[in-house]
Amino acid sequence: METHSLEIPESLFRRLQKHAVPLVDTPVSVIERLADHFENTAPHAQTESPSVGSTQDKGIQRFDAFRPPDLFHTRARGAFGSKTFSNWNELVRIAHIAAFAKAKSFSELKTVTHAQIRNGSHTDSGYRFLPEIGVSVQGVDANHAWMYSLRLAQYLETPIRALIEWRHNDKAAHPGARGVLEWSPARITAV
Numbered sequence: 001m002e003t004h005s006l007e008i009p010e011s012l013f014r015r016l017q018k019h020a021v022p023l024v025d026t027p028v029s030v031i032e033r034l035a036d037h038f039e040n041t042a043p044h045a046q047t048e049s050p051s052v053g054s055t056q057d058k059g060i061q062r063f064d065a066f067r068p069p070d071l072f073h074t075r076a077r078g079a080f081g082s083k084t085f086s087n088w089n090e091l092v093r094i095a096h097i098a099a100f101a102k103a104k105s106f107s108e109l110k111t112v113t114h115a116q117i118r119n120g121s122h123t124d125s126g127y128r129f130l131p132e133i134g135v136s137v138q139g140v141d142a143n144h145a146w147m148y149s150l151r152l153a154q155y156l157e158t159p160i161r162a163l164i165e166w167r168h169n170d171k172a173a174h175p176g177a178r179g180v181l182e183w184s185p186a187r188i189t190a191v
Contacts, residue, residue, distance in 0.1 A: 009191075020035070065150055065182060066150070066183075071141075071145075072173070074164045074166050076146075076162045076163065078161045080158065081096065081160075088140075088142045089145065090182075093137065094149075095160075096137055100133040106134075106135055112151070112155045113148060113151070114144075114148050115137050115144075115148045118136045120135075127139070148164050158185070160182065162181045163178065
């Protein structure tokens with residue numbers, strides 16, 4: 001893997017720090033996340049990946065939702081119930097907002113989530129405030145983001161699906177590969 005050196009001016013470095021999860025992100029991971037966001041939201045963005053829910057997932061490996069491979073160095077997009085997400089942090093945010101609608105209180109949400117949450121607005125120690133529910137959720141890596149969101153999907157009995165792509169990184173479990181993680185509640189149909 002070819003690497004390049006880059007000098008980041010102090011003013012830009014401080015801006016990047018605002019988007020970093022302490023003790024998790026590096027300047028490179030923050031830049032990758034910003035590039036991912038731009039690529040996924042720019043009007044001209046065209047991706048090679050099939051759309052989430054596509055039946056054209058040929059060549060994309062399906063993984064066990066409860067025993068996923070190492071998700072470090074991945075990007076993800078997908079759906080949690082009817083809401084779509086374009087990265088791991090957004091998945092965690094959507095899952096907690098949906099779970100709070102059922103839980104109805106911070107104390108009940110705290111009993112169903114495995115994530116570190118705090119009542120009210122907190123921005124220290126990697127917490128991000130979710131104003132929709134008045135709760136702050138601590139940022140996590142991709143492995144935890146999937147497991148925490150899967151648990152909340154089970155609590156809500158709502159489907160969850162993530163199309164994942166490993167970055168071209170020697171430390172990634174499957175550099176350059178794509179895969180799908182999904183879970184859906186069993187529906188019993190009366191005959």
